[in-house]
Each structure stands twice: as C-alpha cells, then as structure tokens.
Amino acid sequence: MSKRLRIASIVAAVAALVILLIVTHGFGLWKPKDDGLTLYGNVDIRQVDLGFRVGGRIAEMPVEEGAHVKAGTRLALLDTRPLDDKVAAASAQVALAKADLDKRRNGNRPQDIAQARAALAQQQANLAKAREDYERRKPLIASGAISQAVFDQTVAAYRAAQAQVDAAAQALSLQRVGSRREDIEAAAAQYDNARAQRASATTDLSDAVLVAPADGTLLTRAREPGAIVQPGETVFTLTIDRPVRVRAYVPEPDLGRLSPGMAVTVRSDGNPKLYHGTIGYIAPTAEFTPKTVETENLRSDLVYRLRIIVIDPDGALRQGQPVTVSVPGARPAQR
Numbered sequence: 275m276s277k278r279l280r281i282a283s284i285v286a287a288v289a290a291l292v293i294l295l296i297v298t299h300g301f302g303l304w305k306p307k308d309d310g311l312t313l314y315g316n317v318d319i320r321q322v323d324l325g326f327r328v329g330g331r332i333a334e335m336p337v338e339e340g341a342h343v344k345a346g347t348r349l350a351l352l353d354t355r356p357l358d359d360k361v362a363a364a365s366a367q368v369a370l371a372k373a374d375l376d377k378r379r380n381g382n383r384p385q386d387i388a389q390a391r392a393a394l395a396q397q398q399a400n401l402a403k404a405r406e407d408y409e410r411r412k413p414l415i416a417s418g419a420i421s422q423a424v425f426d427q428t429v430a431a432y433r434a435a436q437a438q439v440d441a442a443a444q445a446l447s448l449q450r451v452g453s454r455r456e457d458i459e460a461a462a463a464q465y466d467n468a469r470a471q472r473a474s475a476t477t478d479l480s481d482a483v484l485v486a487p488a489d490g491t492l493l494t495r496a497r498e499p500g501a502i503v504q505p506g507e508t509v510f511t512l513t514i515d516r517p518v519r520v521r522a523y524v525p526e527p528d529l530g531r532l533s534p535g536m537a538v539t540v541r542s543d544g545n546p547k548l549y550h551g552t553i554g555y556i557a558p559t560a561e562f563t564p565k566t567v568e569t570e571n572l573r574s575d576l577v578y579r580l581r582i583i584v585i586d587p588d589g590a591l592r593q594g595q596p597v598t599v600s601v602p603g604a605r606p607a608q609r
Contacts, residue, residue: 311604315522364472394442518587555581
C-alpha cells in the first residue's frame with residue numbers, strides 16, 4: 275500500500291469516528307445544548323364595535339378616525355330632545371302616582387267627613403218629612419179622603435227616603451275609615467311602576483352619550499353627524515391597546531416543556547426591539563394547526579393555543595402582526 279493510500283484511509287477513519295461521535299453524542303457522554311423553545315404566532319386583534327343602545331339622530335362626533343382615546347372619552351352624542359321629553363313625562367307620572375298614594379295613606383280630610391255627615395243629616399230630615407206624610411195620610415185612605423194612587427206615592431217616597439239615609443250613612447262610614455288596604459297597595463304599585471318608567475327614560479337619556487369603554491385607537495368611523503341610527507348600529511370600531519396579547523401555538527410533543535408564568539421574549543419582523551412577556555394561559559384542549567400559523571413542521575399536527583401577555587409593548591407592536599416567541603426557560607425536550 276502506498277503512502278498516499280494509507281493517508282486517505284486514516285482520514286476516512288477519522289471522519290467516520292467524528293460522525294459517529296456526533297450522532298451518538300459522544301457515546302452518551304455529553305448532551306446537546308438546549309437553547310429553549312421557539313414558537314410562532316400573531317398579536318391578538320382586540321376590537322369592539324361601539325354603538326348606542328337607543329336610536330336617534332347623531333348630534334355630535336368630536337373625534338376622528340385614527341384618534342387615540344382614553345377610557346370614558348365622549349365619542350358621540352345623540353339629539354336628546356325626544357329623550358328629555360320622555361323623562362319629563364315620566365317624572366309627571368311619578369308625581370301623580372305619589373300624590374294618589376299619599377291621599378290614600380293619609381285618609382280623608384276632616385272637611386270631607388264633615389260634608390258626608392251633613393249629607394246624612396239632610397237625608398235624615400227628608401226621611402222625617404216622608405214619615406210624617408206617611409203617618410198623616412195612612413188613616414185617610416180608609417175614609418176615601420185621598421186616592422190610593424196618592425197614598426202609594428207617599429209610601430214610595432217614604433221608602434226612598436229610608437234608602438237614601440242608609441246610603442248617606444255608609445258614605446260617612448267610608449269617609450271615616452279611609453281607603454282599603456288593597457287600594458293602598460294598588461296605588462303603591464302604580465307609584466313603583468311610574469318610578470321604574472322614569473328610571474328607564476333616564477337610562478335612555480344617559481345612553482344617548484357614547485363613550486370609549488377602554489383605552490384604544492379608533493379604527494373606523496362608520497357614521498357622521500346628522501345620521502339616524504338604530505339601537506346597536508355600529509358608529510365606531512375601537513381597537514383596545516392594553517394589555518397586548520400574543521396568540522401562539524405549541525406542538526403537542528413540546529406541550530410538557532411549558533407552563534403558565536414562564537418568561538418569554540417576543541420579536542416581530544423588521545423591528546429590532548426585543549419585547550418581554552409571560553405565558554398567561556395554555557388551552558386545555560388540542561386543535562389542528564391553523565392555516566395562519568407558521569411552524570417549522572409544515573404538516574398538519576395537533577397544537578395547543580397559548581396566550582402570552584407582553585409587559586413592555588409600544589406602538590410598533592401592532593395587532594395581527596406575525597411574531598416569533600422564544601421561551602428560554604422551557605424544559606429540555608425528551609429525546
């Protein structure tokens with residue numbers, strides 16, 4: 275064997291040994307360094323369509339599309355004149371129902387009782403006059419001094435006077451007793467209903483003002499002042515700025531390497547800043563890889579959804595943007 279051939283054989287043997295050491299990790303004497311876990315996802319899109327709970331004509335829209343607003347900022351206002359009229363009418367009904375309830379609870383006035391007593395006295399006087407006529411004419415009917423028709427009229431007047439005295443006595447008794455318990459309860463129910471109607475009208479009036487429910491940016495302005503809108507119709511679309519959440523997916527074989535609370539870093543394309551966050555949620559059920567998720571393994575596989583809370587976001591991290599998530603503290607992969 276020539277010298278050149280011996281050198282080639284030695285080089286081939288050394289190369290084979292190196293490859294064998296790499297494949298077997300030094301025959302099990304060392305383990306490859308684990309650099310954590312890399313995931314892929316998108317910044318969550320968090321939007322809310324804003325509209326009035328009542329219908330009407332838009333009177334004011336002081337903010338423009340693209341404006342950044344704070345929670346509680348007034349975004350739009352309806353013409354409140356119809357709603358003001360409803361509140362006024364409801365308030366009048368409350369006053370009317372309250373007066374009726376007070377009247378029934380307080381009982382009748384002394385003047386009303388005195389009037390009923392006077393009416394009874396008058397009917398008693400009429401009865402005395404009718405009784406006198408009856409007693410005087412009764413013996414005359416036998417002698418023919420008066421006709422039977424006149425006597426019958428006298429008897430009818432006497433009985434009518436008796437009935438009128440009984441009615442006046444009952445009216446005086448009612449005036450003294452006052453309203454029945456059932457009537458008072460009915461008046462109280464009417465009062466409660468009137469107050470509920472006024473509260474509803476007041477709520478409608480407060481709903482004529484559209485305010486921002488959270489800090490965010492107005493993505494769209496769907497209506498303009500003067501437009502007539504229906505309840506629930508979208509007027510603005512608001513994107514919520516904080517907190518910033520990332521939706522990522524972990525393949526099923528790597529699920530055991532993660533747990534809620536682990537620290538992560540987040541990068542987006544073309545942005546040199548490194549953002550920091552924590553794993554806040556891991557879905558309890560598996561799903562197939564969404565088409566919008568990029569993974570190193572292109573075949574469909576079971577994955578689990580993660581929610582990552584970014585703790586130091588800025589305006590460069592936009593909703594829907596693809597991001598790369600690194601989990602340096604992930605547990606070592608099982609090999």
